[in-house]
Structures are given as structure tokens and as C-alpha cells.
Amino acid sequence: MQLNELLVAISVLSSLTATPVTAWSPTNGYTPGKVSCPEGTLLRNATGLSQNETEWLKKRSPIAKDALQEFLxxxxxxxxxxxxxxxxFSDDKNVPKVGIAASGGGYRAMLVAAGMVAAMDxxxxxxxxHGLGGLLQGSTYLSGLSGGNWLTTTLAWxxxxxxQDILDHMSDTNTSSIWNIENxxxxxxxNNQTATxxxxxxxxxxxxxxxxxxxNATLVDVWGRALSQYFFPNxxxxxxxxxxxxxxDADVFKNGEMPFPISVADGKYPGSTVISSNSTVFEFNPxxxxxxxxxxxxxxxxxxxxxxxxxxxxxxxxxCIAGFDNTGFIAGTSADIFNLVSSSPQGAMFGGIISSFTKKFLPNATGNDTDIGIYAPNPFKGANTMDQQYSSALSEAESLFLVDGGEDGEGIPFAPLLQKDRDLDVIFAxxxxxxxxxxxxxxxxxxxxxQRQFTSQGNHSAFxxxxxxxxxxxxxxxKRPTFFGCDAQNLTDLTYIPPLVVYVPNTEYSFPSNTSTFQLNYKLEDRISIIQNGYEAMTMGNFTKDSDFLGCISCAIMRRKQESLDVELPQECEQCFSTYCWNDKSTSQNSTSTATNHNGTWTNSTSATHSGSHNTTLLSSVSASATARAESVSSNSSSKSSSSKSKGAANLLNAKNTLGAFALINAIVNLL
Structure with a gap:
């Protein structure tokens, strides 16, 4: 057996050990199978956290506490x-609780968010x-939506x-390479039609x-199985x-060694339009x-x-039935925008593709719901849990229809993390x-x-x-990180005091990562560059734009607990909040008019900026083929600036060789 074949075999064995076959679909395949139902009801009223989640938190909390204390x-x-x-950290009840929410946006979102998460890992x-390493280990929840959910699903499952490990093995020739989206x-x-x-x-x-x-099967089934080729190749x-x-049943989750992953989708009826005020936001958790x-x-x-x-x-x-909850199917559901394609600028082109795929994979399909994720029989059939003011449509329907979690305009999966019972202090958006x-x-x-918190559908939340x-x-x-909700005293007119939000947008540092959501393949060097750019967006260019950014992130994490304890704020935090906090004082003083006129212009202060090099050095060390590609980009970019190398740039893409020793193959690529 060749070495690379042995490594693949070991990788598969490792994955199967972490996720026992006995916990898979009872058919060991995509087809769901019959099993005996567990004792008791499968349904519960959403009056708090489930007993399972509560018990899991008892394992996660001490692990997250230690990691967060080290980070802070x-x-x-x-x-x-x-x-x-x-x-x-002298009292468990005062330990901040952290959540991370990764937005939608197809492969672009997956890759950029990968760099951002890598910066926290x-x-x-x-x-x-040169980053925020340890913050991911100190986080309790990790939510994803659409492309952001592709990231969280890939890592968790x-x-x-x-x-880092994905990058170490990233290749456009190795079929066992995760995110090998060259094609x-x-x-x-x-070009290999036989393989296709x-x-x-x-x-x-x-x-x-x-x-x-x-x-039932729809294009979402096809979508999920196609995506799985890139997410679970081993x-x-x-x-x-x-x-x-x-x-x-995986030890890494069962023992609380990772954050609690959540995927977000929207409920939808065929022919209806999903908007923020009428949508029912669903979450999938383990x-x-x-x-x-x-x-x-x-x-x-x-x-x-x-x-x-x-x-x-x-x-x-x-x-009962088990195996319906296929991981790829749920990942595809959270990213199901097929029902929106016809109204997009690329609609004409993709409409033809969708029609072709429907005929190819679903030749006997009828009706207008082939582009929606169908969960049938309806798991909420006959439920009497909804507020009596609302329609009982969700409990009367034979099927539950779910689509992309961003169709209601809420492209960042905040909803699960805003639940008061989860008691988060800060959310990294x-x-x-x-x-x-x-x-x-x-x-x-x-x-x-x-805006949703001022509607009847969202009046149980605060933001x-x-x-x-x-x-x-x-x-x-x-274009830069911003803190929202820095002062709890300005938020008292909301339903409750929401978590502070650290907003981190995709912006260009070393690579133009504003690719189309509809782009369905990426060259190896572009994948690496986009991930690197995400890392830099998360760290203010490896701290070159603000050497105090790590401290400011620490201040944001501690803020809610510091306020609740009414203890003095370090003077360095005062400066950080002056720099990064959006001033919401004038808004909170006029919350009534704000709630009725959400489209008005709201007063805020302009944050200070820090000087520093905008361009950073991309240090990539992956496979030999990746290095060759990166060097090719470098040679084609000779006319671009190469004078702004960051002294503290993190070696994000450092690779390990097959024997576990570190191989440092630095390909320095300067991109504007």
C-alpha cells in the first residue's frame, strides 16, 4: 500500500471511530429506515433548553471556561x-459566554468564514x-447559515x-481533500466525464x-448529496x-470538546414569499x-x-424512522435558494440548469415544490404548542417545507444565539x-x-x-470590525439586554474576496487566498492596523459581565470602546419612534481609526502543487506592491508532512 493510500485509510478509520456506524442511518445509506420509537414523546414545548443541551453544557462549560480564561x-x-x-473567573456564574455566527453566501461565505474561524482557533x-487563537475553544455556540453552515458542518461532522488541517491537505488532485472545489x-x-x-x-x-x-425527494436532496462529495470525501x-x-455519539461532541453547532433554515409554503416579519426561523442542533x-x-x-x-x-x-436527518440534506436545506433563482440576475442561466437537473434526477416529479426541502411526514403534525393568536398552519400541514435560512433577509444566523435561555454575553457576527x-x-x-424584534413574530427576542x-x-x-450594544444602560427599553455583537465584515486585505454567491468552483490558489483574507479581516491585518485589537476583543467579551457586576472597567477598555463601539445613545432615547420607523437615519459617532499597513503578506505552506500555484500567482503579480510585508503575519497555512513533522514551504505572494 502506498503512503498516500495508507493515510486515506487511516483518515477514514479515524472518522468512523469518531462517529460509530451504529449511529448512522439504519440502512447505512441515504435511505431512511424503520426503528423502534424511544419512550415518551418526540415533541416538547420551547419553554427553555432541552434536557440534552443542559446536560451537554455541564461538560462544555468548564472546558470553555479554561480556554477563555487563557485567551483573556x-x-x-x-x-x-x-x-x-x-x-x-473566580466564580463560574461570572464567566462570559461566547457565540459565533457565520453568515450565508455560498462558497465565498464558507471560505472567508473559514479564515475568520481559523484566526480564533x-x-x-x-x-x-498573531491572531485570536483560543477564542474558538472558549466559545460555547457556533451557528451557521447557508455557506456559513457549510463551514460549521464540515468542521463538526x-x-x-x-x-488548518484542511489547508494542510488541500489539493486539486487528491479526491480525498476536503473542499476540493476545483471543479x-x-x-x-x-474534464473526466466518466467520473462525473x-x-x-x-x-x-x-x-x-x-x-x-x-x-419525498427534491432538488435539495440532490444538492445535499452533491455538496457532501466535497465536505465528506473520506x-x-x-x-x-x-x-x-x-x-x-461522537466523543469530541459528547465530551464537550467543541462548541454546540446550530444550522438555521426558514419555514416556507410553496408560492409564498419569505420575509423577516412573517418567517418562522428553524434551527437544527445535534x-x-x-x-x-x-x-x-x-x-x-x-x-x-x-x-x-x-x-x-x-x-x-x-x-419510527431514523436516517432521514442526513447531514448533507440538512446542509443543503440551510442553503436552498433554488426557489429564488428565477428572480436573480443569473436566473435565466440557472433556471435552465435547475430544469435540467429536475428532469435528470426527479423525472417523475410533479407540482411546484421540487425546489424546496420537504420534511414529511410533518414532525410537528398535531402540535398544540403555538401561541393561540397565530395560525395553526404549521401543525395542520402534512409536510414541513424549509429553505435557505437567509431568505428572510437575516443572512447572519443570530436567532438561536439571541435566545435568552442560552444567556450569551457576546456574539461574533x-x-x-x-x-x-x-x-x-x-x-x-x-x-x-x-427590526424583527419589533414584530409579533420576533417580540421574544432582543437585538x-x-x-x-x-x-x-x-x-x-x-469595512472593519464594530461593536454594537456596548452600553447595557442604553438597551433597557428592549425586551431584555441582548448580547454585545462584535460585527466582522468581509473586506479586502490581501485578496478580493467579494466573489459571487453563484460561483460554483474555485482554483486552489484562490481558495487559499480567500481563507487568508478572512483571517486578516478577523485580525485587522494580523494586528498591523491596530496592535491593541486583541485587547479590545477581550474588552468586548468581558463587557456584559463587567456591567452586571458593576465593577470598574480597565482604562484600556475605555479607549477600545471609544474606537470600536457604535454609539447608540441617541437611538435608545427615542426607541418608540425607532420601533415604528425603522428606515430612518440614526445618529452615531464615528469611530477612531488606527494607522497601519493595509497590505499583508500571504504565507502559504501546503502541498507542493499548492505552492507551485501560489508561486505562479506571485510571478504574475510582479507589478504589484511587495513593500508591505507584515512582521507579525501569522503562518496560517503552515503544513505538516506525512510523518507529522513540520514542513515549512513558504510561498510569499503579495496581493493588493
């Missing part, structure tokens, strides 16, 4: 007063020295792998198996039998599917989706949406989430005041 100690090492950190080479998802074999036919043939067989077992049949609930919104207010055990139930009780003599004509963020997702999208752009808030 490092971040405040040069502060004149370290008493706040000591006070917070102490497994990334150099992240502790590959035994909580790291972006379009529409033609996964590239084999992949699509396998997908067709898998889809037909689900249909033959009596379940698993048998690209994870055809890998289920969402599998994660609860234990449950459901919604906190009053139109449902319920959760069900995600492991038994596909079961025929009434108010959570089996109506098939104690028989990674915004890689494409709202401007140049495909950069403009804060629209923040505005939509802010800090934000400016209009016009002000986001005018003040450059879409």
Missing part, C-alpha cells in the same frame, strides 16, 4: 489592571501569536477538524432509494449514511429541530425525522453577505434582525440598535 489573560497582559479577569499555526458541483469530474457520470449515477441511486422507501459514499444526530417563534414554539428529536407522528406520538404502533453591487456586506442582515445600511456604508462600518 493573554489579551489583557499589557493592561494596567488585571483584576477584572481574575474576578470574572489555537490549532492554527501562529494564531496565538469531520470529527471537529480544523481549518464545479455541476461537473464534479471536470459515476458521481451523479451514485446520487441518482441514492435519491431513488429514498423515493422507493416512500419519502467517508464511505461521501457520508451517504451520515446523519445529523450522529454527532451526539439534538433537535424546531423553532422558538410563536408560530411553532416547539422542538422535536432530530434523530427521528420522517416518523409518522401526531403531537409527537407515533401513530405507527411505536414504529461574521458577515460575508453580498448586499452591495460589488458583492460586499452593507449591514442589511444586522438591520433585519434588529442591539444598529444604523441603516446607508449609514453602514457611509461610516465604513462594512
Amino acid at each position: 489573560t493573554r489579551g489583557t497582559v499589557n493592561f494596567s489592571d488585571d483584576s477584572l479577569v481574575k474576578k470574572l 489555537n490549532r492554527t499555526v501562529g494564531a496565538n501569536e 469531520n470529527n471537529w477538524t480544523s481549518v 464545479s458541483i455541476l461537473s464534479p469530474g471536470g 457520470n459515476e458521481i451523479f449515477g451514485a446520487i441518482t441511486k441514492e435519491i431513488n432509494g429514498k423515493i422507493d422507501a416512500g419519502f 467517508l464511505p459514499e461521501a457520508g451517504a449514511g451520515l446523519t445529523w444526530s450522529t454527532l451526539r 439534538f433537535e429541530l424546531g423553532s422558538w417563534d410563536p408560530t411553532l414554539n416547539a422542538f422535536t428529536d432530530v434523530k427521528y425525522l420522517g416518523s409518522n407522528v401526531n403531537n409527537g406520538e407515533s401513530i405507527d404502533n411505536g414504529q 461574521l458577515d460575508i453577505t453580498d448586499d452591495t453591487k460589488d458583492s460586499w456586506p452593507n449591514g442589511a442582515a444586522m438591520v433585519q434582525t434588529y 442591539p440598535y444598529v444604523p441603516t445600511t446607508e449609514e453602514f456604508i457611509k461610516q465604513g462600518l462594512n
Whole structure:
């Protein structure tokens, strides 16, 4: 056996060990199968956290506490007063709780957010020295939507792998390389038509198996299975039998060694339009599917989706279904924008592709719902949990229809992290949406989430005041990190005091990462460059634009607990808040008019800026082929500036050789 073959075999074995086959689909394939129902009801009222999540938090909290204490100690090492950190960690109830939310935006969002998450991961080479390493380890929740969910799903369901490890093995020739998206998802074999036919043939067989077992299948099934080829290349049949609930049996999750992953989707009826004020926002977590919104207010055990139930009780003599919760299917659901394609600028082109795919994979499909994720039988059939003021449509329907979690305009998956029962102190919002004509963020997702709290559907949530999208752009808030909700005393007229939000937008440092959401393939060097740019966006250019940024992030994390304890704020934090906080005082003083006129212009202060080099050096060390590609880019960029090398640039893409020793193959590429 060749060395590379041995490594692949070891990788597969490792994955299977982390996620036992016994926890997969009962058919060990894509087709759901019959199992005995567990004791008790599958449904619960959304009156708090599930017992499973509560028990899991008991394992996660001490691990996150230790990691966060280490991070904050490092971040405040040069502060004149370290008493706040000591006070917070002297009592468990004072330890800040951190959440991370990764926005939608297709492969662009996946890759940019990968760089941002890598900057927070102490497994990334150099992240502790020149990044926010350890913050990911100190986080409790990690939510993803659409492309952002592709990132969180890839990491979590590959035994909580790291972006660093993915980069170490990234290649455009190795079929076992995660995120090997050199070829379009529409033609996964590239020039090898035989390979494409084999992949699509396998997908067709898998889809037909689900249909033959009596379940609906739509383009979302095809989409999910196609995506899985790139997310789970080391698993048998690209994870055809890998289920969402599998994660609860993986040691890395079971022992609380990773954040709690959550995927977001929107409820939708065929022919309807999803908007922020009427949408029912659903979350998938390793234990449950459901919604906190009053139109449902319920959760069900995600492991038994596909079961025929009434108010959570089996109506098939104690028989349930397992395996319906295929991981790729759920990842595809969170990114299902097929129903929106016709109205997009690329609609004509992609409309033809969708029609072709429907005929190819779903030749017997009828009706107008082939572009929606169908969860049938409806897991909430007969539920009586919704607020009596609302329609019982969700409990009366035979099927539950779910689509991309950003269709309601809330492109950042805040909803699960804003729940008061989860008690978060700070949310890091990674915004890689494409709202401007140049495909950069403009804060629209923040505005939509802010506005939703004033509707009946969102009145159980709270979110800090934000400016209009016009002000986001005018003040450059879409070009740099900004803190929202810094002063709890200005938020007392909201339903409750929401978490402080650290907003981090996609912006250009070393590479133009404003690619189209519809771009379905990326060359190796572009993948690496986009991930690197995301790292730099998260760290203010490896701290070259602000050497105090690590300390300021530490201040943001500690802020809510510092306020609740009413203890003195370190003077360095005062300066940080002056620099990074959006001033919401004038808004909070006029909350009534704000709530009724959300499109007005709201007053805020212009934050100070720090000087520093805008261009940073990309240090890439991956496979030999990746290095060759990077060097090619470098040679083609000789006319571009090379005078702004960052002394402290993190070696994000450092690779390990096959024997575990570190190989340092630095390809220095200077990009404007």
C-alpha cells in the first residue's frame, strides 16, 4: 500500500471511530429506515433548553471556561489592571459566554468564514501569536447559515477538524481533500466525464432509494448529496449514511470538546414569499429541530425525522424512522435558494440548469415544490404548542417545507444565539453577505434582525440598535470590525439586554474576496487566498492596523459581565470602546419612534481609526502543487506592491508532512 493510500485509510478509520456506524442511518445509506420509537414523546414545548443541551453544557462549560480564561489573560497582559479577569473567573456564574455566527453566501461565505474561524482557533499555526487563537475553544455556540453552515458542518461532522488541517491537505488532485472545489458541483469530474457520470449515477441511486422507501425527494436532496462529495470525501459514499444526530455519539461532541453547532433554515409554503416579519426561523442542533417563534414554539428529536407522528406520538404502533436527518440534506436545506433563482440576475442561466437537473434526477416529479426541502411526514403534525393568536398552519400541514435560512433577509444566523435561555454575553457576527453591487456586506442582515424584534413574530427576542445600511456604508462600518450594544444602560427599553455583537465584515486585505454567491468552483490558489483574507479581516491585518485589537476583543467579551457586576472597567477598555463601539445613545432615547420607523437615519459617532499597513503578506505552506500555484500567482503579480510585508503575519497555512513533522514551504505572494 502506498503512503498516500495508507493515510486515506487511516483518515477514514479515524472518522468512523469518531462517529460509530451504529449511529448512522439504519440502512447505512441515504435511505431512511424503520426503528423502534424511544419512550415518551418526540415533541416538547420551547419553554427553555432541552434536557440534552443542559446536560451537554455541564461538560462544555468548564472546558470553555479554561480556554477563555487563557485567551483573556493573554489579551489583557499589557493592561494596567488585571483584576477584572481574575474576578470574572473566580466564580463560574461570572464567566462570559461566547457565540459565533457565520453568515450565508455560498462558497465565498464558507471560505472567508473559514479564515475568520481559523484566526480564533489555537490549532492554527501562529494564531496565538498573531491572531485570536483560543477564542474558538472558549466559545460555547457556533451557528451557521447557508455557506456559513457549510463551514460549521464540515468542521463538526469531520470529527471537529480544523481549518488548518484542511489547508494542510488541500489539493486539486487528491479526491480525498476536503473542499476540493476545483471543479464545479455541476461537473464534479471536470474534464473526466466518466467520473462525473459515476458521481451523479451514485446520487441518482441514492435519491431513488429514498423515493422507493416512500419519502419525498427534491432538488435539495440532490444538492445535499452533491455538496457532501466535497465536505465528506473520506467517508464511505461521501457520508451517504451520515446523519445529523450522529454527532451526539461522537466523543469530541459528547465530551464537550467543541462548541454546540446550530444550522438555521426558514419555514416556507410553496408560492409564498419569505420575509423577516412573517418567517418562522428553524434551527437544527445535534439534538433537535424546531423553532422558538410563536408560530411553532416547539422542538422535536432530530434523530427521528420522517416518523409518522401526531403531537409527537407515533401513530405507527411505536414504529419510527431514523436516517432521514442526513447531514448533507440538512446542509443543503440551510442553503436552498433554488426557489429564488428565477428572480436573480443569473436566473435565466440557472433556471435552465435547475430544469435540467429536475428532469435528470426527479423525472417523475410533479407540482411546484421540487425546489424546496420537504420534511414529511410533518414532525410537528398535531402540535398544540403555538401561541393561540397565530395560525395553526404549521401543525395542520402534512409536510414541513424549509429553505435557505437567509431568505428572510437575516443572512447572519443570530436567532438561536439571541435566545435568552442560552444567556450569551457576546456574539461574533461574521458577515460575508453580498448586499452591495460589488458583492460586499452593507449591514442589511444586522438591520433585519434588529427590526424583527419589533414584530409579533420576533417580540421574544432582543437585538442591539444598529444604523441603516446607508449609514453602514457611509461610516465604513462594512469595512472593519464594530461593536454594537456596548452600553447595557442604553438597551433597557428592549425586551431584555441582548448580547454585545462584535460585527466582522468581509473586506479586502490581501485578496478580493467579494466573489459571487453563484460561483460554483474555485482554483486552489484562490481558495487559499480567500481563507487568508478572512483571517486578516478577523485580525485587522494580523494586528498591523491596530496592535491593541486583541485587547479590545477581550474588552468586548468581558463587557456584559463587567456591567452586571458593576465593577470598574480597565482604562484600556475605555479607549477600545471609544474606537470600536457604535454609539447608540441617541437611538435608545427615542426607541418608540425607532420601533415604528425603522428606515430612518440614526445618529452615531464615528469611530477612531488606527494607522497601519493595509497590505499583508500571504504565507502559504501546503502541498507542493499548492505552492507551485501560489508561486505562479506571485510571478504574475510582479507589478504589484511587495513593500508591505507584515512582521507579525501569522503562518496560517503552515503544513505538516506525512510523518507529522513540520514542513515549512513558504510561498510569499503579495496581493493588493
